Every structure is written in structure tokens, then in C-alpha cells.
Amino acid sequence: MNILGFDIGGTKSIVGVADESGRVLAMRRLETRGALGPAQALDRMKAAAHDVVEEAGVRVDVIGIGCGGPLDRRSGTLYTVPNLPGWEGICLTGEFGGEFGVPAYLENDANAAAMGEHLFGAGKGVDDFVFLIVGTGIGGGIIANGRIYRGYGENAGEIGHHKIAPDGPRCPCGDRGCLESLASGTSIARIAREGLADHPDTILRQWTSSPEEVTAEMVARAAAGGDEFASDVWSQCMRNLGIGVANVVNILNPKLVILGGGVTKAGEMLFEPVRTVVKERAMPALAADVEIVPAANGDLMGLMGAFAVAVEAQL
């Protein structure tokens, strides 16, 4: 079985072909240019898809698509997706399935990425795990009893929006003190930015000409270099990430918590404090059960997820 996969993001997309073991036969990255409207973007994706199929030199049997939600998985249609203005009502399974004359399946990107880690990544063979994507926001997917857990309305896994500081900072979701508002890449940068004025000695001020330029990656780099202010911001955010993970561990008793997304590129600077907090703060029996590990699919987590969506649909 050969799979055509689409990882559709707000700014970048990836189209690829893989066999059912997840071995990538060909792939191409492209700018989504979603703001220009769906018609042009979809045409460019279809053209890229024909290119990769030709390059792979195989017949495609099925299509998997991962895309930011909210969306209606069953009909393959997007609702109002914040990152893809004007795409509301677009039936992605119809567009791509029709183009190639094969069945197509759609899943939200976080669930797809969790499924990708389950079939082809760090969660291979593991029936019970949680996947957290710590990037611009914090997304999540739950694998329970060996399958993605979607919940009643197919929106389970919004782990980034559980509150650990109910009077805390505003979150993009509209509430306050969600894990995302305290530990996402955007939040790490924001917390650093807010403290810059009070910390004239931080190297972050030398690296930037205005507070708006501070990124989470800079905070991590400055912390790694021993900058005291950046270290404090980083530690505070990692403590909160650890508390969020400990909460998930107590609620779901997973065997693994897999962490992926841009912020996890910090490596042990992230994993070490998160593991320490979970060990200290999750219930002992549950803390003993869990391992906290990096995602295996890296930048391809969306594409590998799209392949997994197609494979899981055949099961």
C-alpha cells in the first residue's frame, strides 16, 4: 500500500509519498499561501502531489491529510480554521481524493501527529501514551488502548488549555492560566519580553533592538549560556510544563509522554527539568510508570501523521 500524505499548515505544507511502513519515497515542501484563498493553494498542492507521486514511481492507494482544526473529520471538511482564513467549508478529502481517484481521510494536525508517533515514531507498539506538541501553542493527542482517543465531539486532547494557574496570563483561547499561556514558545518569548525592562544586564537586550524580537529559541540559548534572567524565565516555564505533564500523568496514567514541537529542540534543557518535576509531583506509582521522551518524527511529524491517518483508516 502506498500513501499520499498532505501536511497542511498555516504557512508551510509538505506533500509526500510513503509505503505503509512509513518509509518516505518522495516529498516536497511548499509555502501554503493560504491567505490568497484556497483555490490557488489547492492547485499548487495538487501539482506538488503529482510531482512527488511521479518521483516516487508508485501507484497511490490512499490519501491521508493532517490540517489545523477545527474540522469535521467524517465529511473531510474544514470549519473556520484560524490559520487558513477563507477556507471554511472546503472539503479536503473531496479535493485530493477526487484528484487522484482514491479514498482520502482527514484528521486534525495534533491527532495526526500523535498517530504518526504511534505507528512510525517514539510510540510504536505503545498502547497508552500522550503526545504534546510544544511550539507556537501547545497541542495534544491521546492514544488510549492502542487508538487515537477523540472523545465525544472529536475534540479531545486540548491539553494545552487545561488551567494550572486560574488567575494567570491571558491565553489565545480566551481564558487565563492555561498550560499554553505559561509554557508554549509564544509564552516563553512573552514572559521574557515582559521582564526585559527590569533586567538591563541580560544578553537578550544585546541580541535584540526591541523587545518584540525576543524568541523562545533566544531565551533557551541565553539560558544555556548562563544568562541569569533568561535562566529564570526558562526554569519557570519548564516548571509549568512539568506540572502540566504531571497532571496528564495523574489523569491518564500513560506509559509515555512524547514531547515534540519547536520548543523541544532545546533538548535536555527541556526534558531534564520536566522529568524532575513529574517525578516530584505526579503520584509515585504513576510517575514510576511513565517515560518522558522526544518525538521521533521531528519536522516531519505532520507528514508522518498524515500517512498514519491513512493507515489507521484501513484498520
Added chain:
Amino acid sequence: MNILGFDIGGTKSIVGVADESGRVLAMRRLETRGALGPAQALDRMKAAAHDVVEEAGVRVDVIGIGCGGPLDRRSGTLYTVPNLPGWEGICLTGEFGGEFGVPAYLENDANAAAMGEHLFGAGKGVDDFVFLIVGTGIGGGIIANGRIYRGYGENAGEIGHHKIAPDGPRCPCGDRGCLESLASGTSIARIAREGLADHPDTILRQWTSSPEEVTAEMVARAAAGGDEFASDVWSQCMRNLGIGVANVVNILNPKLVILGGGVTKAGEMLFEPVRTVVKERAMPALAADVEIVPAANGDLMGLMGAFAVAVEAQL
């Protein structure tokens, strides 16, 4: 199929017989007297079981047992259970199954109660819900895709021990700021007790001769009567309970959150503020999916749970 059920608590137990639809044919309450050691208590439970079987006038086909954990469900054996000192290593399925010569199944009490609501209570026919027992502590059980979700190490559902105020009060689990430490019956009483000295006018001081006598039930009653201090304590605890429920809604997207346990006897004084907080603070799509309802099995939630454990084991 007729079921013999045992609901074994730290102070009280219930033994009963039901048919497979959960209709109770006979039941008996007894003091556990667990502190005297298991031998005597088990003898008294077995005697009570023979009495109810005789009273029901049926042949028993299977036994279900709910008991406080931690325990090893597969072997039917207790680990070190805080409420049953000296019972470590007791094989409850062997004790009761052997006595009646039928298969016996053990489950921790919170999971059993969730299963009881699923088969015989407020969650009948609902595939995705969360059950919270708000009593002395806060216990939980998760029904996912129509089955109890146990997680990797069979300890999923410790919803009472997710942290919503990481620097908050000490919790019996050893950590700080868990939902249980902010909204259980014990915690409601503790928070009121701690504030008594600063609130000379509260009626709670007239009702008690020392702060230790204050109970959650008194706080609810005083709040219902308009006592300002008791109302403040109650509101604060209900807000925290609502935040905990909102977190579970965002993580699991359930169709129902069923609330049971002693504190829920406060009725609308509890449900109204919890529903309001969830509506305000869970993500809109997920808040719209969920109903927050009282448990149906009331004081018999443990016994109905024990029956459900036996029924589910036959599936």
C-alpha cells in the same frame, strides 16, 4: 445472571445481590471494622453475603467487588490500602470466589462506581464520560469508547490529584494545590476552619464549640442560609471544582461529567456554580458538548459499581 456484590469501604461496607439489570434483590450494610484485621472482617462479610443470597432466593453466578486501592485487579489482591491497615496481600477474589464457588472480579472503588453509573446510572448508554466522586477526597473514573479506561498501569483517573494551584495547600497525596486539596469535603472544612478566627460573626462559630467540629456540610448549610463567610468559602471551593471539571472537559471532551459523593448532596448549590465556571472557562466547542449531572446511584454507588464490575467482566 445473578450477581453478589461487595462494596468494601474503610468504615462501612455493603453486600448485596442483584440481577444483571442492576435490580437489587437484597442488600445489607455492615461496619467494616477493618482495623481489627482482615480475618474477622472477612468472616463477617461472608456471613452477611450468605444472608443476602438466602434472602434474595437466587443462585449467585458471579461476584463483583469494589474496594479502595491501590490494588492488583488481575490477581484480585490488595496492596497497602490506607483505609484498611493490615489488609496488604489479601486476595479478595479468592476469599469471596472460593466461599461461593463462582468467579469473582475486583476493581478499585472509583472505577467501579464509574462503571456502575455507566451500566445502571446517569451514564447509561453514554460512551464517553467522566465520573468524579467529591467526598472526603476526590476520586475519578473515565469511561472512554464505552469502556472503563485504566491506562498503562491501571491507575488512570486520579483527577483529584491534578494541580490547579501549584503553590497551593498541601494535599494528602503529598503534593500541593491538587483539585482535592481545594474542593473535597475535607478541604472545604479545612478552609472554613482556617478562616474562623478572622470571622467572629459567622454562624459556624455558634454551631461549633471548636474549629475541629466544622464540616463541609455545615459550610454548605450556613452558605445556603446566607452566612457571608461560609458563602465565600463555598464559592471559592465551587470555583475550583468548576476549574477542575473544565480541565477534564478540555482534555477528554466528554459528553457527560457525572458528579457524585457526599459533597454533591448540596445539590444546585454545587451544580449551578460548577456549570457556570465550565461554561465560562472550558473551550466553547467542548463546553457545548458536555452536560454536568448528578450521579444516579447515590449511596449505593459502590454496590452498583461492584455489580457492574461483574457484568463488565462477562462482556
